[in-house]
Amino acid sequence: MEDAVNLPLPEAFLNFLHSNGIDPSIYTAIDSTPRFIRLKPGFEDYLEEFEAEMKCKLQKLEWLEGFYSLPHHIQIASSRAYQQGKVYGIDASSGAAVTALHISPGDHVLDLCAAPGAKLCMILDLVGDSGSVTGVDVARHRLAACRTMVQKYALGDRCRLFVADGTTFSVIPVGFHSDCISCDSESEESLDVFKEWTSRRPWKERKRASRCATPQLVSRDQPPELIYYGRHSGVVGLTKAELFKTASDNEIASLGYDKVLVDAECTHDGSVKHIQKFEHWGWRTLERRVLDAERTDHLHVLQANDSLFSYISPIEYLTGILIFISVPSLKPAYSDTNFIQIPKRISTDYEVNDELVQDYAMPNTKACIYLLV
Ligand SMILES: C[S@@+](CC[C@H](N)C(=O)[O-])C[C@H]1O[C@@H](n2cnc3c(N)ncnc32)[C@H](O)[C@@H]1O
Numbered sequence: 001m002e003d004a005v006n007l008p009l010p011e012a013f014l015n016f017l018h019s020n021g022i023d024p025s026i027y028t029a030i031d032s033t034p035r036f037i038r039l040k041p042g043f044e045d046y047l048e049e050f051e052a053e054m055k056c057k058l059q060k061l062e063w064l065e066g067f068y069s070l071p072h073h074i075q076i077a078s079s080r081a082y083q084q085g086k087v088y089g090i091d092a093s094s095g096a097a098v099t100a101l102h103i104s105p106g107d108h109v110l111d112l113c114a115a116p117g118a119k120l121c122m123i124l125d126l127v128g129d130s131g132s133v134t135g136v137d138v139a140r141h142r143l144a145a146c147r148t149m150v151q152k153y154a155l156g157d158r159c160r161l162f163v164a165d166g167t168t169f170s171v172i173p174v175g176f177h178s179d180c181i182s183c184d185s186e187s188e189e190s191l192d193v194f195k196e197w198t199s200r201r202p203w204k205e206r207k208r209a210s211r212c213a214t215p216q217l218v219s220r221d222q223p224p225e226l227i228y229y230g231r232h233s234g235v236v237g238l239t240k241a242e243l244f245k246t247a248s249d250n251e252i253a254s255l256g257y258d259k260v261l262v263d264a265e266c267t268h269d270g271s272v273k274h275i276q277k278f279e280h281w282g283w284r285t286l287e288r289r290v291l292d293a294e295r296t297d298h299l300h301v302l303q304a305n306d307s308l309f310s311y312i313s314p315i316e317y318l319t320g321i322l323i324f325i326s327v328p329s330l331k332p333a334y335s336d337t338n339f340i341q342i343p344k345r346i347s348t349d350y351e352v353n354d355e356l357v358q359d360y361a362m363p364n365t366k367a368c369i370y371l372l373v
Contacts, residue, residue, distance in 0.1 A: 009028070013286065036068065037067070037088060038066050038088040040086050050081045054074050064099065088118060089118075097261070103123055107126075109257060114135030120150070124153075124156075124159055129232075132158045133158065134160045137164075147227060160230070162224040165222070171224055171243065175234050197231075
């Protein structure tokens, strides 16, 4: 462990790392942070072309199908394979989280913190032609980026994207509407069925976007806003009333999503990389940008809400596994609620999957995947 006193990190951050037993040098050792790509299934033959173009050799990750590690300095965004949607930039930790969900073809998956969508794309690749993925995110601008990604990789056919707060989201899975839903009223609105989605943004959405000078987060009580749906996502042909109908207490047991992913915090390779950007921006700006009390309070409310309550809403819809990802974050140091402690509140229900964590964990980082079964 490098002598912490010699590191350029702000003192408050060093104290936080120290109290959580995290080696501070991982944040300054940019050269040793691993980088990964995933090949889109079916495009394995492009590996050699990609290596030749990037002038580097990729290392296959034996424990994670389709994943390869590459030298940290390689910028994949300029490669043809990336531009043509054959290669994803995605951390191995994200891949491990998705793998832990054991997704099978045909599963209906709810991704409650979906943007920007690396895991959602991987899940879409796994659910095949009979499953579906419902992606939800509280940040409209981030979910719009997710929509772009889903379209770039031509994966949107069985996908729906909702801007909504995951703690209150209650839209039922694809395919259950015809069995259980009866419209309350045959109003004109309810007869207005969803037609095939078009990339031309409706007038209402354009107006809303133009009103938002700053990125917008929706509030808990705002109704979900559908910003994308594929042709076979189960939306086309439904009325608005059918799509947004909430299940009754009796129906809830039979209307489960097969798997639910709650990724409110970054999987840890991601969070380490975010912090490392301050090596370029200047560590002094970490104080201003991240440790600023007002800003941190806002983040804390957002994250604490996720951490504490997200699993409550989806659990009603759950027939499979809920995976809850936790990583060390800045927030505990600046709030009363310690993020790391949260799983203890649900200690009777979870299993820590140590093996998976060890496979990809960077030294001294306490990342855990909690599986609620
Ligand atoms: C770590 S990122 C998710 C990364 C994503 N799963 C991926 O693989 O690309 C966390 C996301 O959670 C979203 N989020 C935070 N609070 C939320 C909430 N209450 N409901 C829905 N989304 C939320 C944030 O807007 C952010 O996009």
